[in-house]
Structures are given as C-alpha cells and as structure tokens.
Amino acid sequence: MPFAKLGLTSALLDAVKELGYREPTPIQVQAIPLMLDGKDVIGSAQTGTGKTAAFGLPILQLMGKHSPSPRALILEPTRELALQTDESLRRLAQATNLRVAVVYGGVGYQKQRDAFRDGVDVIVATPGRLLDHLRQHALKLDKVQHLVLDEADRMLDMGFLPDVRRIIDHCPRRRQTALFSATIPPEIETLIRWAMFEPVTVEIGQRRMPAETVKHVLYPVAASQKSQLLLALLEGIHWDSAIIFCRTRRGADKVARVLKQHDHKAAVIHSDRSQKERQQALEGFRAGRYEVLVATDIAARGLDIADVTHVINYDVPEHPEDYVHRIGRTGRAQATGDALTIMMTEDAPRVDAIEKFIKKRIERVKLEGFTYEYALALDEGRRNSLPTGRVRGGPVGKGGYFAAPARRKRR
Numbered sequence: 001m002p003f004a005k006l007g008l009t010s011a012l013l014d015a016v017k018e019l020g021y022r023e024p025t026p027i028q029v030q031a032i033p034l035m036l037d038g039k040d041v042i043g044s045a046q047t048g049t050g051k052t053a054a055f056g057l058p059i060l061q062l063m064g065k066h067s068p069s070p071r072a073l074i075l076e077p078t079r080e081l082a083l084q085t086d087e088s089l090r091r092l093a094q095a096t097n098l099r100v101a102v103v104y105g106g107v108g109y110q111k112q113r114d115a116f117r118d119g120v121d122v123i124v125a126t127p128g129r130l131l132d133h134l135r136q137h138a139l140k141l142d143k144v145q146h147l148v149l150d151e152a153d154r155m156l157d158m159g160f161l162p163d164v165r166r167i168i169d170h171c172p173r174r175r176q177t178a179l180f181s182a183t184i185p186p187e188i189e190t191l192i193r194w195a196m197f198e199p200v201t202v203e204i205g206q207r208r209m210p211a212e213t214v215k216h217v218l219y220p221v222a223a224s225q226k227s228q229l230l231l232a233l234l235e236g237i238h239w240d241s242a243i244i245f246c247r248t249r250r251g252a253d254k255v256a257r258v259l260k261q262h263d264h265k266a267a268v269i270h271s272d273r274s275q276k277e278r279q280q281a282l283e284g285f286r287a288g289r290y291e292v293l294v295a296t297d298i299a300a301r302g303l304d305i306a307d308v309t310h311v312i313n314y315d316v317p318e319h320p321e322d323y324v325h326r327i328g329r330t331g332r333a334q335a336t337g338d339a340l341t342i343m344m345t346e347d348a349p350r351v352d353a354i355e356k357f358i359k360k361r362i363e364r365v366k367l368e369g370f371t372y373e374y375a376l377a378l379d380e381g382r383r384n385s386l387p388t389g390r391v392r393g394g395p396v397g398k399g400g401y402f403a404a405p406a407r408r409k410r411r
C-alpha cells in the first residue's frame, strides 16, 4: 500500500517523501484513513511503529491553513516525548503554513506565552505546564478540534490522568480524539469511555506484543557479577548503539560510571538530571557521540531514537508493561534489534510475569567465554543435581534459571 492511496494531499505526500518514508507502516495504513474520516481512534501501538505520523498527517491535513487559535492539542507524558513529537510534527508540517508549539515544564513561561500570542495551530504539551498556562489564562483551548492523548498508559503511571481530565474539560466536546497506548489497563478504558466518541481501535499485531522483529534473550547471572557480565556483553556481542535500562536513578548513575571507567562513551538520563543535561545526553546519543545511553524507565519511555541495535536490561523491569516499553526502543519502524536482559535468581517471578504478559518464553543463554562464579541451572528440573563451582561459558540450551549459589570462586 503506497502513501498515495491513503487520501493525503500532495503537499503532505511531498513532506513524507522528503523524510524518506517509502511506504506507510501498518498503523499508518489503518489510522490515517480513519482519522481523515474524522473518527475517534484508539491505537494500541507502541512508539517505533510510526504513530506520530499516523495521527500527525491526518490532523495537519484536516486543519488546512493557519489560524490564530490552537486547533490541535497533543498531550505527552514527558518533556522528551513532547520535544520529539514537536520535532516530528514540524517536519511533517513543513509543506503547510501551520505552526507548531511545544509546552513543557522546567523552563521559563514567557517564550511559551509569546508563542500563544503569535498564534499557533498545534500545541504539543505535557499536562502540568499546560494546566499552569490555562490557570493563568495565558491560553484557551475552546477552538481545539483534534486531541491526541499519546502514551496514555504512561500518563497513568505518572499520575497525570486527573490533570489530563482537567485539560480535556477546557476543550470543546465536539472534537476528534485519538488515544495511543501500548497497553490498555482499566483506568485507560474508563478514560476512553469518558473522553471518546464511538472510537475505532487500531491494533498492530497483538496488543501486548513487543515489536516482532526483536530477538529476546535472558542472561542469568549472580548479583555480584552483573556489571562484569554487562561489560563482557558489550565486548562479546556485535552492536552499534545500545540503551541500558536500570530500575533506579542511582543504579543508572553507577552503571554509567562503570562504563565510563571502561572507556565506553556513555550518557545517562533520569529524572534527577536537569532538562539541559537530558537534552545534551539525548542529542549526543542521537548524533553518535555516545554509543551507550543509560536510562531509567520514566526517562526513556517512548523516546524516538533511531537505529538502536540493542536494548540491554541491566535490571529486570518491575512491571511487565515496562519490558514492552523498553523493548520498543529497538526494532523501531520494523528494523530488527536485540533485547538482552540480565537476570538474577530473585528476578524469576518478574521474568515469569513478563513471559506471561508477552505470551512468549524468553530463551536463557550463557555468554560464551565469560567465567561464571556460580553454576547455572541448565533447566529448572535439574536444579538440585547440578555440578557446582566455576562454569565456563557455553550455550545454556533451552530453559534454565540461574541455580542456587554453588561454591564461591577461590581468589
């Protein structure tokens, strides 16, 4: 299916061509005609599927020409996502005279107010700062005709749903609403019933499945060897750029420090870093100045980073949904990528939950050439009859958690 068949104007088709998109992604094929038709759309698709253009192109087309009041509002859970969506929409809008403005916290108000005063058509915003502007009467949303709730499950996780509802109350009831979410928990179902009118659901593959092009593997290891294994993985596998996920901010800082000590060009993003530091890290990573980006879930959710060849979970995520989101960083727009997860014995219940969630067993492997301090169980049934002591690298074969501690390596 070529782009030309989706009903887009020639100006937008030119913009798409300019961006080098040869054919629409599955979500674009499904969502663009529906949205052009004015329908409310639920896209259960993760980032990396091309969803920004899936809602951006039809909205820009329906808006037509510039007018002084904002007519489209895109809500994003994080500043990074807001910036990224703003940039994508600006590129798509190049062929039009529509103006896009981005609104997020942690920076001054005046520049954002100036943009409203000059007249903007599309506002991309995080909920907190947008509400501030609304409370200060710096902005009105009474002309909004298109509302997009992007990464809705992330908004929920971050406690933004009450703010989102307050914002929606400022918008006219007659409007088009699109909602994107990798998962649809009950709170989002409630929001959908409240905020949307006869929505059509567009599902890309199975709702919960991470990108099908991603190859998943688990590396069981003892807690004491996690960072050693990480370094060995970076030495032992073929990769170009990697995002390493940690559960905590302190953990992320520690991993970044270890990587730097071993001459890896690493940047770190988490919520304790200033907006400027996060931007600098992201831009550096995108430009290839850093080969590794160490991140926490909140900081990295939904980031559009092209060409990430590997996602490495240094910590198994607490929630299975986060696994899907993390993995969404690789295998983007149908490229292939690898997802490696380092696991410890105590992570077994979390791994079980992930496997149930994605309805797939993840292969356990050993890193060739890595000297494991503890024995690895080759499969769960043989846990008690394992040889103990040092185990040299080699494939685990199918199955097998990390076994109960064997004998410590003598130093």
Ligand code: AMP
Binding pocket: 020, 021, 022, 023, 024, 025, 028, 046, 047, 048, 049, 050, 051, 052, 053, 304, 306, 332, 333
């Ligand atoms: P998104 O899911 O919107 O964050 O998009 C993920 C990445 O895919 C972005 O880098 C887009 O520029 C890219 N992309 C979106 N649509 C297409 C397409 N039809 N062909 C190739 N790349 C695309």
